[in-house]
Structures are given as structure tokens and as C-alpha cells.
Amino acid sequence: MTGLAQLTRHRLFWPIVALVVLLLASTLKSHSFLEVTVRDGHLYGAPIDILRRSSILLLVALGMTLVIATRGIDLSVGAVMAIAGAVTLTQIASSPDPGAVSTVAVAMLTGLAVCLVIGVFNGFLVAVLGIQPIIATLVIMTAGRGIAMLITGGQITTVTSAPYKTLASGFWLGLPVAALIAGVFFAVVALVTRRTALGVLIESVGINPTASRLAGVRARTIIWTVYVLCALFACIAGFLQSSNIMAADSNNAGLFIELDAILAVVIGGTSLAGGKFSLTGTLVGVLVITTLTLSITVIGIPVNAVSLFKALVVIVVCLLQSPVVQHKLRARRRQAAPVPVEVPA
Amino acid sequence: MATDEMTVKARKQPEPKLTGAVHRSRPTLDRRYLPVLGTVVVLVLMLIIGGSRYDNFLSGRVMANLLINNSFLIVVAVGMTFVILTGGIDLSVGAVLALSTCISAWMFVHGWPAYVAIPAAILAGALIGWAVGVMVHVFEIQPFIATLAAMFLARGLCYVIAPESIPITDPTIVKLGTRWDLGGGWAITPSGVIALAVVVVAFVTLHYTRFGRTVYAIGGGEQSARLMGLPVARTKVLVYVISGTCAGLGGLLFAAFSSSGYSLTGVGMELDAIAAVVIGGTLLTGGSGFVLGSVLGVLVLGLIQTIITFEGTLSSWWTKIVIGALLLVFVILQRLLVVRRR
Numbered sequence: 001m002t003g004l005a006q007l008t009r010h011r012l013f014w015p016i017v018a019l020v021v022l023l024l025a026s027t028l029k030s031h032s033f034l035e036v037t038v039r040d041g042h043l044y045g046a047p048i049d050i051l052r053r054s055s056i057l058l059l060v061a062l063g064m065t066l067v068i069a070t071r072g073i074d075l076s077v078g079a080v081m082a083i084a085g086a087v088t089l090t091q092i093a094s095s096p097d098p099g100a101v102s103t104v105a106v107a108m109l110t111g112l113a114v115c116l117v118i119g120v121f122n123g124f125l126v127a128v129l130g131i132q133p134i135i136a137t138l139v140i141m142t143a144g145r146g147i148a149m150l151i152t153g154g155q156i157t158t159v160t161s162a163p164y165k166t167l168a169s170g171f172w173l174g175l176p177v178a179a180l181i182a183g184v185f186f187a188v189v190a191l192v193t194r195r196t197a198l199g200v201l202i203e204s205v206g207i208n209p210t211a212s213r214l215a216g217v218r219a220r221t222i223i224w225t226v227y228v229l230c231a232l233f234a235c236i237a238g239f240l241q242s243s244n245i246m247a248a249d250s251n252n253a254g255l256f257i258e259l260d261a262i263l264a265v266v267i268g269g270t271s272l273a274g275g276k277f278s279l280t281g282t283l284v285g286v287l288v289i290t291t292l293t294l295s296i297t298v299i300g301i302p303v304n305a306v307s308l309f310k311a312l313v314v315i316v317v318c319l320l321q322s323p324v325v326q327h328k329l330r331a332r333r334r335q336a337a338p339v340p341v342e343v344p345a
Numbered sequence: 346m347a348t349d350e351m352t353v354k355a356r357k358q359p360e361p362k363l364t365g366a367v368h369r370s371r372p373t374l375d376r377r378y379l380p381v382l383g384t385v386v387v388l389v390l391m392l393i394i395g396g397s398r399y400d401n402f403l404s405g406r407v408m409a410n411l412l413i414n415n416s417f418l419i420v421v422a423v424g425m426t427f428v429i430l431t432g433g434i435d436l437s438v439g440a441v442l443a444l445s446t447c448i449s450a451w452m453f454v455h456g457w458p459a460y461v462a463i464p465a466a467i468l469a470g471a472l473i474g475w476a477v478g479v480m481v482h483v484f485e486i487q488p489f490i491a492t493l494a495a496m497f498l499a500r501g502l503c504y505v506i507a508p509e510s511i512p513i514t515d516p517t518i519v520k521l522g523t524r525w526d527l528g529g530g531w532a533i534t535p536s537g538v539i540a541l542a543v544v545v546v547a548f549v550t551l552h553y554t555r556f557g558r559t560v561y562a563i564g565g566g567e568q569s570a571r572l573m574g575l576p577v578a579r580t581k582v583l584v585y586v587i588s589g590t591c592a593g594l595g596g597l598l599f600a601a602f603s604s605s606g607y608s609l610t611g612v613g614m615e616l617d618a619i620a621a622v623v624i625g626g627t628l629l630t631g632g633s634g635f636v637l638g639s640v641l642g643v644l645v646l647g648l649i650q651t652i653i654t655f656e657g658t659l660s661s662w663w664t665k666i667v668i669g670a671l672l673l674v675f676v677i678l679q680r681l682l683v684v685r686r687r
């Protein structure tokens with residue numbers, strides 16, 4: 001009983017329940033949903049598809065988690081993705097040899113450099129000028145797609161380049177390259193934040209920037225760094241997205257991904273008030289959102305109702321996680337078990 | 346002697362205070378008006394630049410169109426101002442506006458009269474606003490997330506109601522868009538009049554009612570407002586209802602403007618509304634700003650569009666870049682003002 005109670009109190013309990021329910025519902029509808037087969041030496045199947053499709057959102061949500069942990073928010077990620085695709089593909093398209101690995105590498109480095117500048121700009125507005133994050137990043141969110149269109153000349157730039165296509169469509173050791181890229185970045189960030197003091201420092205800045213600065217934490221540098229990291233992760237997500245369609249579509253690349261990313265972070269139990277973050281939670285949040293989108297078609301919900309269904313799942317998960325409902329659930333449990341040994345949170 | 350000194354002192358003492366008070370109130374005006382003044386300066390500068398570069402720019406026709414074409418955005422921005430003044434944010438307005446156009450279009454197609462369809466569309470906006478307010482206040486979900494969920498919900502309902510664009514031919518809605526000639530190129534439509542009326546009502550509500558003062562008080566500090574015994578819960582829910590209602594009304598004005606109900610209307614309009622409110626000098630932290638400033642903000646956004654249309658050679662994406670740059674300038678200016686005040 002107490003074991004179960006503790007389990008339901010875990011902040012990832014409801015998101016994981018949502019994930020399991022979605023997977024179960026999909027499997028009931030299509031029995032081979034969870035089946036993974038080997039075809040041409042690659043793994044195939046819906047679970048692999050979920051992993052591959054999750055990679056873009058995971059990269060964006062990874063940076064977003066760090067930013068939100070410092071009590072910030074980054075609305076510019078979608079626009080940064082568009083700029084990354086525009087810069088890189090324009091350069092590949094204009095080069096004499098689009099298929100060469102060196103061309104692709106140089107173009108991607110240029111894209112990363114441009115996004116680095118945007119990250120530095122966002123970080124400067126927030127960390128140095130002290131502008132509210134939501135409004136500081138709104139600047140690039142508004143102007144960014146305009147800049148991306150300026151770079152591509154208002155057209156959808158398309159390229160044919162085998163090395164660049166590998167990013168999103170390739171397989172390595174039987175697994176999709178995109179998922180591997182996202183997985184490696186996730187592991188690195190998890191190791192660096194949780195095996196060193198960096199994670200705690202980020203959280204301390206999120207709890208109270210002034211106090212942490214007085215305690216000797218370089219609050220300004222840390223805030224600046226998370227915005228730069230967020231832009232860089234968004235840039236890599238932009239590579240994956242543009243590689244997926246082999247085109248730089250400035251209007252639609254990463255459209256509304258900032259909302260999905262923030263949602264994934266919040267579903268994962270990271271509070272928008274900052275000071276606490278969970279990368280595992282973000283991973284679960286990302287999987288919930290991607291599975292939701294994929295299973296909707298499998299379950300047979302009409303395409304028109306996708307957004308409605310998504311809204312309902314989000315509202316239910318958020319309500320279940322809200323302090324009021326949690327409190328009520330806990331109170332009811334205490335009534336059921338007459339020995340109140342729990343320490344009130 | 347001693348009493349003389351005392352009387353002299355007593356007489357002298359209030360003097361420096363008095364001059365001090367005079368000195369403090371004399372230079373320029375209240376600091377609260379400075380951001381709005383900045384907006385006015387930008388608006389006038391844009392009018393001067395436009396007027397000197399293009400013929401017919403300062404004509405009644407162009408200025409009247411500025412109001413008529415942006416009437417729906419004015420209404421939406423007014424609602425957004427209420428929410429932002431309490432320190433919240435409403436991302437759902439664009440989707441609610443679309444929902445309102447879809448509901449009215451659907452009801453007209455199915456034979457409902459205007460006096461049922463129009464209140465129904467506005468009521469739908471108010472209901473979604475109420476749901477958001479309850480999520481924000483009762484369940485303590487952050488406004489950003491709650492309104493995001495409402496945005497998905499409203500957009501989802503749009504797709505269910507109107508998967509494809511529905512034309513609106515209802516005479517009442519069409520009448521909203523008819524131009525009344527005022528002479529000299531000046532004209533106004535009923536939607537323009539409605540937008541102005543909404544602005545006046547909002548202005549009076551914010552500055553001359555108890556509710557309005559509570560809105561400012563919550564933005565200044567929710568805890569203090571609660572300790573002062575102000576009705577925080579009711580007001581916080583009500584600002585989202587107001588924003589939803591305004592978005593619903595904005596949807597009807599947009600329907601008159603576009604003569605159709607379509608699920609993809611107003612994508613990204615929440616950003617335009619937020620940008621207009623910020624350019625109009627309202628602080629996103631809440632507690633400081635004016636509804637008239639937001640109207641000026643909408644007019645600035647509209648003027649950017651007008652100038653780019655007049656320029657002709659500039660591509661449409663420059664609108665986004667200029668709005669972003671303007672936003673940056675205003676945000677930095679506001680920040681400098683706050684720092685100097687401290």
C-alpha cells in the first residue's frame with residue numbers, strides 16, 4: 001500500500017501512465033504496433049519510428065529544460081531551427097559540390113556559428129540587461145523567420161546531398177542516426193549536469209539568482225550559457241528537420257515547436273518557476289507527445305480531432321499534476337490509511 | 346527671543362518641503378507615461394517618414410484603413426492588456442478568434458439567425474476564458490501552460506467544426522464591414538466603431554472602477570492585493586474571461602473583414618497582440634501600462650505594414666524583422682527606465 005502510494009506520488013507517475021495507456025490503446029487497435037522487425041539490417045517498427053520522430057523535439061526540449069531550470073523560457077527555438085536550416089542549406093545549395101562531406105561539414109559549422117550568435121544575443125538580453133526571458137526571446141521569435149526568409153530569398157531551398165540526408169534518414173548499427181544524435185546529446189547533458197556540480201548550480205540560479213550570486217555562483221555566466229546551449233541544440237534540431245525533408249522551409253520549420261518543447265518539459269515535472277529540473281522527466285514528456293501524435297492515427301481518431309485530443313491529454317495531465325489535485329489525492333489516501341506517517345510536502 | 350526663533354523655524358520648516366514638492370511635480374510628467382510617450386514618438390516619426398516619402402500616405406483613406414483593417418487586433422490587444430496587467434499572459438487569443446469565426450460561420454450555414462449566432466460566438470470565447478481562469482487560479486497551472494492548452498483546444502474545436510473554409514453571407518456580419526463615408530477619404534465601418542467602443546469601455550473599466558484598480562493591484566503584487574482584502578480570485582478569473590470575450594468579439598470583426606470562417610485564421614495573432622501590448626508600454630511583469638498604449642501599439646504594427654506596402658520593393662518578411670527590431674528597442678528602453686527609477 002505504501003509502496004503504491006509512493007509510486008503514485010512520484011512526479012513522473014501520471015506522465016508514464018499516459019504513455020503506457022497510449023501504447024496499450026495503439027497495440028489493442030493494431031496488434032503489431034509494438035513489434036520491431038529487422039529489414040535490410042535496420043530495425044523497423046513503430047517504436048523505432050517514435051524514437052526517430054522524438055529526436056528533434058528531444059533536442060529542443062533538452063535546451064529548454066536547462067533554460068527553464070534557471071527560471072527562464074526560450075520562445076525563439078522554432079525560429080532558430082528555421083535559421084539553421086536556411087543558413088546550412090543555402091550554403092550547400094550554392095557550393096559546387098553539394099554531395100561532398102566537407103561541404104556539408106563547413107555548412108553545418110556555419111549554421112552552428114550563426115545560431116551561437118543568436119544564443120549569445122538572447123543570453124545577453126536576459127543575463128546582462130536583465131530583460132524578462134519571455135519577452136527577450138520573443139524578439140528572435142518574431143524576427144527570426146523573417147531573417148531566415150531573407151537568407152533563402154523567400155524561397156524553399158532544396159538540395160540533394162547524400163551526407164546531409166544521412167542525418168535524418170540514415171541508420172547506424174541498426175538504429176536511426178537522428179535518434180542516436182539526440183541520445184548522445186541527452187547522455188552528455190545528463191552526465192555533465194548530474195555528475196558535476198553544474199546541475200545544482202543551475203538550480204540554485206533558478207531558485208534565487210541574487211542569493212546564488214552572493215554565495216559565489218556565477219549566476220550571469222550560467223544564465224548566459226544555458227541560452228547559448230538552447231540555441232545550439234535548436235540548431236542541431238534544425239539540421240535534423242531540414243535533412244528530413246531536404247529543404248529549408250522558413251515558414252514551417254519548427255513551427256510551434258517551442259510550445260511542444262515547453263509542454264514536454266512541464267509534463268516531465270520541471271516547474272516553470274525554475275529551480276528544479278528533471279532530464280528523465282523531459283525524456284518522458286517528449287515520448288508522451290510524440291507517441292500521442294503517432295498513436296492518434298493508429299487508434300483511428302479523425303485527423304480533424306488531433307488537436308482536440310492533444311489538448312484534452314495535456315489538460316488532464318496538467319490537472320493531475322497540479323498542487324491542488326495532488327493535495328486532495330494525498331488527503332484521501334491519508335484518510336484511507338489511518339496511520340499518518342507521511343511528512344507533509 | 347527663543348520663541349521668536351521657534352516661530353521662525355516653525356514658519357520656515359514647511360517652506361523647503363513645499364518647494365521640494367513643487368520641484369518634484371514640475372519636471373515633465375509622471376514616469377508611468379514615459380513608455381507610452383515613446384510609442385507616440387515612434388508613431389509620429391513613422392507618420393512623418395511615410396508622409397515625406399510617399400504621396401497620399403497621410404490621406405484620410407490610408408489613416409481610416411489603418412483603423413478599419415486592424416479593428417479586430419485592437420479588440421484582441423485590449424483583452425490581452427487586462428491579462429498582462431495582472432502579470433499573466435494569454436496565448437489562446439488567436440485560436441479563440443478563429444473558433445469564433447468558425448462557430449458563427451457554421452451557425453449561419455445551418456440556418457441560425459444572427460441574434461443567436463453572434464452571442465453564441467462571443468459566449469464561446471468567454472467560456473474558454475473562464476476555463477483558463479479556473480485552471481490558472483483554482484488549479485494553479487501557470488498562465489502560459491493553461492492558455493497553451495486552451496489554444497490547442499480552441500484550434501481543435503475549429504478543425505472539428507469547420508475543416509474547410511465556410512463563406513459568410515449573413516447580412517448582419519456583412520453590414521459590420523460596410524464603409525460609412527465621412528468625407529475627404531475618411532471612412533469608418535461598424536467594426537471600427539465597435540473596436541473604439543471596446544477601447545472606451547476598457548479605459549473606463551481600468552481607470553474608474555474598483556475592478557480596474559484590483560487588476561493593477563494584482564499585477565503590482567498578488568500577495569499584497571490579497572492582504573488588502575481585494576477580490577483576487579474573482580478578478581484573476583475575470584481577466585481571462587474578458588480576454589476570451591474580446592477574442593470572441595474580435596473573431597466576429599475578423600469574419601466581417603474576411604467574410605469567411607476558417608480554422609487556420611489568426612495563427613500567430615497572439616504574438617501580434619503581445620507585441621502590440623509591449624510596444625504600447627505595458628510591462629509584462631504586470632501592474633503598469635495603459636490600454637490606450639496597446640491601441641497605439643496596434644497602430645504602430647499596422648503602420649509598419651502600410652509603409653512596407655507603400656515601399657513596394659520590400660519583401661513581406663521585412664515586416665517581421667522590423668517588428669522584432671522595434672520590440673527589441675522598446676524592451677531595452679523600458680528596461681533602462683526601470684533601472685533608472687531604482
